[in-house]
Amino acid sequence: MIAPAIPRPAFSMSTIPGMPSPSIAVRSMSLISAAVRIFMGVPPTGILAQGRSIDFASGPVLGNTTKNRGNRVNEKAKIPSLLRRTPWQLVAVLGLLAAGLAVAFLAPSRFRPFMAVAFIVLCGALLVLLWRLAVSTYEGFQRTKWDQANKAMSDYMQVLIDIMPNPAFFKDVEGRYLGTNAAFERLLGRSKSEMIGKTITDVAPPEIVELQQQHDQALLAEPGHHVYEAPLKAWDGEHQVIFIKTTYTRPDGTIGGIVGILKDITQRLRTEEELDQIRRFSDSTVQTMTEGLVLTDAEGKFTFVNPAAARMLGYAPSEMIDRPVLSFVPKDQHGLVRRADEKRAKGISDRYELAFTHRDGERRTFIVSGGPRVQGAQLGGTMAVLTDITERKKMEEEIRALSLHDELTGLFNRRGFMTLGGQILKTAGRLKKSVALIYLDVDNLKRINDTGGHKMGDRALVEIAFILKKCFRESDIIGRLGGDEFAVLAMETTRMNVGSLTDRLQGKLAAFNERSSAEAGFSLSVSAGASTREPDGQEAIEELLSRADLRMYEQKRVRKGLEPGKPPGPSK
Template sequence: CMFWRKTLAAQDAAERAKWDQANRNMDEFIQLMIDIMPNPAFFKDPRGLYRGTNSGFEKLLGLSKKDLIGKTIGDVAPGEIVEKHQKHDQSLLEKPGHLVYEAPLQAWDGEHHVIFIKTTYTRPDGAIGGMIGILKDITQRLRSEEEIEQLRKFSDSTVQTMTEGLVLTDSEGRFTFANQAAAHMLGITPSEMVGREGLSFVPEDQHPIVRQADKNRVKGISGRYELVFLHKDGTRRTFLVSGGPRVQGSRFGGTMAVLTDITDRKHMEEEILALSLRDELTTLYNRRGFMTLAEQQLRTASRLKKKVALLYLDVDDLKKINDSGGHKTGDRALAEVAFILKKSFREADIVGRLGGDEFSVLAMETTKMNVDILSKRLQEKLDLFNSRSSAEAGFSLSISVGVFIREPEDPATVEEMLSRADHLMYEQKRSKKSGDLGKPPGPSK
């Protein structure tokens, strides 16, 4: 009995040691990541203790890393400032994800006004490890919509990075760290990756790609490329690899890389190419293409518990344009609308022409504030066309829009979202015709 207790105790100790090492590797990775950020940044544990900072954060506060590590914000900032930050931190830990807010910060030369971008991260053992904070000092400059949008994108990309595959290798190409997401992509556990050579997970026909990437990193060159990996079940999975060199002292110390599984996207692109799901006039997705991609994106959004917005758009008075200028003029109007939609929305959004004068956009990871920004950008580009090109084109453009935002728990299908957004679009169109200049119907949920 004593023998078994000692054996179990030894096994428990070994298991704890394994996870402790994995957590230390995670800390090392996050420190490497914030060290290359241009903005002040830090990360801290759920108790609020700083575990790592970069030089920008230390310079802003006028404190050394030694003065900050193991301390809380209450140890380095006045009480009236601390309370607001602690409330935000508590809210973020209770509902993990990311958060953007403005707040004062006591810097070395006085109080600064700062935009804080905070995101939680998960440790290899599955527990919330704490949060990463990125700062944008706006004390000496006016905040513009463009800056806020850039920060939002930066925050989104940080969150996305932390939920994708993260790996570190040594100078010999062996994995020294792999997060849960990276291992899950291959159907294995992190411990089954650590210590093994990266080439052992890649089919032989892909080895030249890996060797060329390694040569570039030894020279200090980062890279972004597609690479096929072998899943545990024997299937081939296509990853987008974004990697750069790790430097130890003045020598090459290995690679830091982010892995994104794009297998489903590649298959979808092949299907779309085969089915010719593009509208010939506008080059946007036609109804079939839009529905195919939108349904796939809704499944992804449901799995990741993300909000999705669907915009239903109708070109106002297209019949009048056709009647006055002919169908060629009407076709040009539709092509101009398509061009404006492409420029107004993000690359990740799905834009399609459903038929006639009706268009639709599926915007991923969207809040009401984001929809308002996108709608404002669309109206600005319509106004720009009308002021610069309408005289030459022989027509001006106006669009009625209905917006429906689907919550993560909402089971609404693409067809149901289209129906609800279509109803809201016609409410706005009726308001225009009746001369009601009040605010058009906002996004519905």
């Protein structure tokens, strides 16, 4: 006979005072398990919720099913590494909780209230640990996110400075270079690998480090931008550089460091220094030149008068500034001044004679060589050089009265040339100017006369006279001394270059021969000799003429291939 089974009360969570029902406990454990898996980064395969299983991997919450199956495989592969990051406290609490549940099923009923309290304490500890794990995971995620954002920002800034033509860099708040461009590397003569992660102390000479660090510290203390000029010693010498520095902000809102752009102004400063030297030289030249130099504005008033121009009219420069030009010109010359101003307004430069009234009332004649001064698109006035020819005009009038001109060519004859030449030498001595005399003899004039008669010979002389007038200035004295001999007397303010004068004449003759010799029936050539007198020289016109005559005959002999012989006598 089988003994009846003694009824044994089944263990139930509901029998423990204050404990939830079995269904609630199961669901709580499922939720806790799912939360643990979520915080550990492992998606739960299913949890009990509202009496049915929900698959987070395949549900509509996570979207595409095929893609999420691959995600589940990847997540399973990550479980060992995730477990390695799980805090030991969580493992211990879960172990104690599991052990407590097992003991609760097996423990006598008198211990069940204590087990309920222990269960509640363990659940609280579990929740605390889960919260700490969640916070730690979130902070790690945030750190990773900001690290990625900072990395992306650094890459963007590197691209930004790479396209800049000027040297540029950026560095962190501790002064370490994070990026440089090619221009900055060329300027310092260092590669990028030699600078990244280094400070200015490591890459720059000590004499400039302190100044740069002071600017950087001041900029970081008060974020914004600084612009300053300072020397920079590079591989090829010292440069003068404009530094443009500004702070930049990281994605998390903190100051990330400094961006710097450099503008090398060394060449500009050298150019400015050279221009300043040229300007000082020009000012000195203008103030000491013997010719007059004046500037006028668009209203016809003097804005600048050099000492020579003022002295020619008997004034001081300050007495002429801001006064109209017409106030120094006789009334019968006003029309000439207005016509000249009309030419200036059209951008035309010219030379003309103009009479001025000296302070003592004397009428003096000047050659005015002027041109327009342009300011933007408007006429700014005139710049003109004044040459006093009063004495020359007086001498010309006297010579004309004495009929000292050659009738054939219209040039001065010998007497006119010698008379006017003597006066020019006196003027040159007073003004400390050098003088050159060129003596000319027409080659083969006898052959031209024999071939075409004296009429063709006369035409050859007229053509020579015409070429001489075109080749030399109006202020130079040109004369026909007789027969086939001509002379030119030129006065200059600087050391004479006689070779350039004779070369210019030979060029004019060559141009005539090329264009007109066939039509004229003859070619022109001359033999020339020259002599000069320095500003402090005392030679008379006869002595200059004799020296030039001798050198002309020496050249003629050389051209004919003859041996130099006894010098000829004085010219005709």
